[in-house]
Structure formats: C-alpha cells, structure tokens
Amino acid sequence: MKAGVLGSxxxxxxxxxxxxxxxxxxxxxxxxxxxxNEWHSAHQDIKIGSFAGAxxxxxxxxxxxxxxxxxxxxxxxxESNLNGKVLVDISEPLDFSNGMPPSLFVSNTDSLGEQIQRxxxxxxxxxxxxxxxxxxxxxxxxIANGDHQxxxxxxxxxxxxxxxxxxxxxxxxxxLDLGDLTTARATEMYIAIWLRLWxxxxxxMFNIKIMK
Amino acid sequence: MKAGVLGSxxxxxxxxxxxxxxxxxxxxxxxxxxxxNEWHSAHQDIKIGSFAGAxxxxxxxxxxxxxxxxxxxxxxxxESNLNGKVLVDISEPLDFSNGMPPSLFVSNTDSLGEQIQRxxxxxxxxxxxxxxxxxxxxxxxxIANGDHQxxxxxxxxxxxxxxxxxxxxxxxxxxLDLGDLTTARATEMYIAIWLRLWxxxxxxMFNIKIMK
Numbered sequence: 001m002k003a004g005v006l007g008s009x010x011x012x013x014x015x016x017x018x019x020x021x022x023x024x025x026x027x028x029x030x031x032x033x034x035x036x037n038e039w040h041s042a043h044q045d046i047k048i049g050s051f052a053g054a055x056x057x058x059x060x061x062x063x064x065x066x067x068x069x070x071x072x073x074x075x076x077x078x079e080s081n082l083n084g085k086v087l088v089d090i091s092e093p094l095d096f097s098n099g100m101p102p103s104l105f106v107s108n109t110d111s112l113g114e115q116i117q118r119x120x121x122x123x124x125x126x127x128x129x130x131x132x133x134x135x136x137x138x139x140x141x142x143i144a145n146g147d148h149q150x151x152x153x154x155x156x157x158x159x160x161x162x163x164x165x166x167x168x169x170x171x172x173x174x175x176l177d178l179g180d181l182t183t184a185r186a187t188e189m190y191i192a193i194w195l196r197l198w199x200x201x202x203x204x205m206f207n208i209k210i211m212k
Numbered sequence: 213m214k215a216g217v218l219g220s221x222x223x224x225x226x227x228x229x230x231x232x233x234x235x236x237x238x239x240x241x242x243x244x245x246x247x248x249n250e251w252h253s254a255h256q257d258i259k260i261g262s263f264a265g266a267x268x269x270x271x272x273x274x275x276x277x278x279x280x281x282x283x284x285x286x287x288x289x290x291e292s293n294l295n296g297k298v299l300v301d302i303s304e305p306l307d308f309s310n311g312m313p314p315s316l317f318v319s320n321t322d323s324l325g326e327q328i329q330r331x332x333x334x335x336x337x338x339x340x341x342x343x344x345x346x347x348x349x350x351x352x353x354x355i356a357n358g359d360h361q362x363x364x365x366x367x368x369x370x371x372x373x374x375x376x377x378x379x380x381x382x383x384x385x386x387x388l389d390l391g392d393l394t395t396a397r398a399t400e401m402y403i404a405i406w407l408r409l410w411x412x413x414x415x416x417m418f419n420i421k422i423m424k
Binding site: 098104143176177189190193195207208212 | 310315316319320321355356359360363388389390391395397398399401402404405407408409411412413415417418419420421422423424
C-alpha cells in the first residue's frame with residue numbers, strides 16, 4: 001500500500017515508521033524536511049516530501065499534523081491529491097492560548113474531524129487513534145497485551161473497513177465503531193480527561209478498557 | 213451520618229437508597245414530593261423534604277439535580293444551609309436544545325462544578341460519580357467486580373478525603389483523584405464519549421478501566 005503521512009511530529013513519525021515496518025511504501029509530508037534529517041537516517045526506506053507530494057503519493061492519507069494547522073496543511077496537500085481517498089484523521093483541536101492543560105478550539109457541537117470533512121467533501125474522513133499517545137497508536141500490545149479499546153468515527157462504511165484492517169495490522173484487538181463522523185466530537189473531547197489521566201497516572205503509556 | 217440529597221430523579225433516588233441502606237439518616241429534597249409517593253413506600257426510612265429542608269438536614273449534601281437546574285436548586289436550598297458543608301456534585305451540564313445526543317451548556321474552559329463553586333464559595337465542592345450511570349455509582353461491584361475507575365475533583369483535600377470514604381463504602385475500589393476542581397471540566401466532557409459508548413456498547417452498565 002502506498003501511504004502519505006502529513007505531519008512530521010511524534011505522531012507522523014510513529015505512523016510512518018510503523019507503516020514502513022509493515023512493508024508499506026510511505027512518504028511523509030512536512031513543511032520542513034531538514035527537521036527530519038536525523039530521523040531519516042534511521043528510516044531510509046521512508047520517502048520525504050511536501051504535503052502535496054505525500055498526498056499525491058498515498059492511496060491512503062494520514063493526517064498527523066497538529067490540529068491548529070490541519071486545515072491549512074490539507075489545503076497545501078491539495079484537494080485534487082486527496083479526493084476519493086481515505087483520510088485517517090488523528091489530529092486534535094488543541095488550543096494552547098489559555099495555558100496548560102490545553103483547551104479545544106472546536107468541541108461540543110462540532111469537531112475538527114467534521115470541519116475537515118466539510119472542507120473536503122470528496123475525501124473519506126475516518127477519525128481514529130486520537131485517544132492515545134503515539135507509541136500506543138502503533139504498538140497497542142505494549143500495554144496490557146492490547147486489551148483496551150480504540151475508536152473509529154466516519155460517514156463511509158467502506159473507508160472505515162479499510163481503516164479497521166490497518167488498525168488490526170498495528171496490533172489492535174478491540175476496535176469500536178462509534179458511528180458517523182459526529183462521534184468524533186466525543187473522542188476529541190475525551191482528550192480533556194486523557195490529559196488529566198496522564199497527570200494522575202504519571203505516564204502517557206495507558207489506555208482505557210470498557211468493562212461491562 | 214446525616215445526608216441531604218438534592219434531586220429526586222434516578223440519581224437522587226439511587227444515592228438516597230444506597231446511603232439509607234448503609235445506615236445513614238437521609239433526607240431527599242425535591243420540588244415535587246408527590247412524584248416520590250410510590251418510591252417512598254419502598255423506602256420509608258428516607259425522609260422527604262424541600263431542597264432547603266434536605267440541605268438543612270444534611271451534614272453532607274449531594275447535588276443530584278439535573279445540570280440545567282442545579283444552580284437554581286442550590287439557591288433554593290439556601291446558601292446558609294450549605295456553607296461549610298461538603299457538596300458532592302454529581303450533576304452534568306447537559307443541553308438538550310440541540311437534539312440528541314445532548315451537548316454541554318458549559319465545557320472546555322469552565323465546568324458546572326466550577327460554576328457551583330464560584331456561586332457558593334464557602335461550600336466544599338467535590339465533583340465525582342458523574343462518569344457512570346446511577347446504578348453503577350452506588351453498586352460499582354455489579355460491573356467486573358469493581359475493577360474500574362471513578363474520579364474525584366475538588367479544591368479541598370479534607371472534603372475529598374471524606375468523599376473517598378463514602379465512595380469506598382459504596383464499594384469503589386479504584387478512586388482516582390484528578391486534582392483541583394478545574395479537572396471537573398474533563399469528567400464533564402467525558403459524558404460526550406460516555407453517551408456514544410452507551411450507544412455502541414448497548415447498555416449503560418459499563419465503565420472504563422485504566423490499562424497501563
């Protein structure tokens with residue numbers, strides 16, 4: 001599979017490296033290729049390009065840009081490079097302008113996932129992986145042998161099925177479909193308690209399991 | 213212990229019945245005593261009164277009113293009946309005006325718990341139990357033998373310690389102190405994913421466990 005990963009922070013690096021490890025042909029898109037020099041020396045099988053280059057390369061696209069810059073990054077990626085493709089949206093609408101912990105710049109009656117879907121109506125947006133830290137996203141079995149949940153939200157059943165397969169290949173055992181993309185409001189708002197749990201638990205290497 | 217429970221819905225009934233079962237002297241406060249006639253016949257050891265009556269009765273107060281009416285209910289309870297006491301705030305800022313599922317009328321950079329604390333600065337507000345359904349609040353061991361978390365938020369360490377003891381008496385095994393009352397934003401925003409999980413899981417009888 002040819003994958004384009006937008007964003008070169010911790011999440012973009014983790015997703016790119018894991019996809020490459022699984023044998024996929026990955027291009028990571030960044031505004032600043034120089035910042036990836038050291039990382040690239042350890043990941044020479046991964047191509048480095050612009051946002052537009054990575055979006056053109058990928059049959060499937062991962063949005064791992066920071067939330068405040070996601071819509072601009074996707075515009076730079078180019079609608080024509082995105083249309084018809086599955087966009088795995090991992091971004092969080094974090095707003096650091098009110099101090100720490102961050103608040104959300106969109107929430108409650110809308111979400112960043114929905115904003116992206118409205119801005120790019122012919123892209124098949126699937127929100128997922130936005131409820132755990134980067135390392136857990138791609139190696140879920142490093143925590144409790146994978147006995148915890150990841151969530152997916154999206155309007156396109158076929159796109160969600162494709163994303164479920166990718167999540168399974170990462171090692172996810174419990175993938176819970178919450179419904180259409182309005183349910184991204186819920187997983188994005190969950191970041192508020194995730195940040196507090198991070199503080200209370202003392203590590204980002206955790207996730208939640210649903211107990212019945 | 214003398215407890216005053218404000219609110220006669222499912223949560224107020226569950227909290228009152230459980231406290232009485234544990235031997236406490238409980239008065240439930242309501243705007244409409246008649247609505248409790250049938251329930252009261254099965255719980256004759258529980259006194260029924262007004263919000264002010266229940267607040268005056270209690271050494272500790274539980275706010276189990278619906279969120280949209282909580283500030284008004286507490287004003288009716290009377291500041292002088294509340295001052296200096298621990299107020300266990302279980303309310304949720306649910307806004308049904310945008311349809312289902314409900315959104316929140318305060319969130320992100322403020323919370324209902326904080327609004328209550330600001331309105332009643334001499335009350336010792338502890339937010340807790342607002343992340344599970346009423347039955348799980350008071351009988352946590354009915355799910356997975358109690359192997360899941362409840363959260364507490366508040367500015368007063370002594371008040372939180374008192375509430376921890378009550379939660380333990382209900383059967384809670386894992387009580388996680390998230391910090392000061394600003395952390396109530398996180399647990400109140402969690403209701404968004406709780407509502408979606410309710411839909412996806414098919415029952416309200418669930419909770420989350422933190423897996424590390």
